[in-house]
Amino acid sequence: MEPYALPQPVAADPGADSSGPARLWARHHLLGLDAVVLLIVGLALFWGLGSAPIRDTDEALYAAIALSMAHGGSWLIPHLDGVPYIEKPPLLYWLMALSFKAIGVGAWQARLPDALAAWMTSFGCMVFGRMLAAPVAGRFAALLTGTALGYVLIARTILFDPLMVFFWLIALAMVTLAVQRRQRFWLRAAAVAVALATLTKGPVALLLLGLIAVVQLLFAPGTWKRGALLRFYLDPWAVAIFLLVAAPWHLAAMEAQHGFAWFYFFNETIGRFLGTRIPDDFHHGPWWYYGPKLLIGFFQWAPWIVVLAWFGPRLNDSKSATLSARWGRNAAIVLTLFYSSAGDKGAYYLLPVIPLVAWWLGVKLQQAMEQSDQAAAALPARLGLAAAAFGVAAVALWAATFTPQLHRDLLHSGLPSADTAWLLPMIAGLALTSLAGAVLLRSAKLHMGMAVFALSALVMVQFSVRLAEAKTADLSQKQVAADMLRELPPHTRWFSWQTFEDHDASLLLYGVNHLQIVDSTSKDLWFGCQQARQSTCVTPQVLLQARDKGLPVAVWVARDRLPGWLRSGLSKGLSSKAFKNSVVYYSRGD
Known part of the structure; x- marks a missing residue:
């Protein structure tokens, strides 16, 4: 047995009890390794989850919708700031609203569903590995997925993708099992999972799963005849189960909300892919946009990917784990090509690529551990070099921060001056965990080396939390709301002057029940304000009427909108209070 292989039970007499002490020890040892992996992933995902304030980005929008539901708003049609908001289905909102109702309103309660989904994704990798007799692959995929910097940071943010990825990966895993075992039960289980993914992020979940199934049908049907495999995919019970889970909300929403079908199915799904969505508030980028994003996504694990992809064994056999690894690799390629060709681009769209690549590489590692040739024996040492390379790169980056130009760039990017000093302990922590992991790997202690190296994620998460706390004034209106609510009557x-998303949306989470947008250019409220304009998107006359009635008013104005606000003359007679990125004009009323 190679020194880095899984512990095996000692030889026993033919008549000995197969559940003897050695087997029990091996089983408990492996369960202990699994527990360590899940603990590290849990710390990376949950530690300090509520320390950073809700940000004035999509986080605030989605959390505000859930808060509205929790406080008696519609659970059928999501509403943002009092108007319909139907860009996405409601499952994430429902879970956040239930979190608010069960354990209170706050940042960590809002982020809990996504973080928990990401932790369950890692747990699912381990379960899948056990099912396919590839526990090392499952453990490696769980550890990489749950500690890769980009994946962790997205999972600690309120977005649809972490929850969608959890359900979508279950669906893909079930489809691979169904095809391998020729059992429709797994296909029907996949129908439930992809329906939940569809209720999380819309029809794109079904589209992507179908696209991957078609690629396998055309290019890698295996022992299937293509016609038989197509008929297998189109199992009537699987189709019925999908519709039973996914259709009711969509049908009810079409009945309840005028314009839903066009905006949700065509504009939001097809228009987003084509880059013709109205309003144009999406990201554009070149065809290579996702290359750097994936590098950041894998981050500390990038050198490991190079080593395992290049030096790991080729996956040529017909074992279940190998077949599923090829599905994972193909799916990662399909997703990358699909989103690279889309008009709308976002770094988090490729979130499922990380666990897919992790599983593919994990199966390579599993097979290397099962082999006894020289190349397999050298793999842990090469992984040790990969770990050391990241540690050395971290130290080099820290050294570079002493150059005047880079130091100025760091401060210009928003890193508070006091926190540049905290770069040193962060880099020291990264170097320590990386180099300690490298030493263990070079000593053929594979599992311990992986676990120690993965601790680097905890160092980076702690730094990101401290940075977000230090930049609260840049990221959130938490302090603005606290100061002004003390100043003004209940x-x-x-009002907000001409802005909403990415500026002042978090006011709704920190005590402002409703925000009326004066002369709105908001894109997130575009559809809703077409349906219920009088309640939220208003003209300056509404502000003037409130002042004429002697009502207390407050107007939030972003600093880049101050010239237009001052030219409007609406500031006359109002007091003002300046904050870092805004000025609030107010009157306490008569």
């Missing part, structure tokens, strides 16, 4: 009417 029944104050709040």
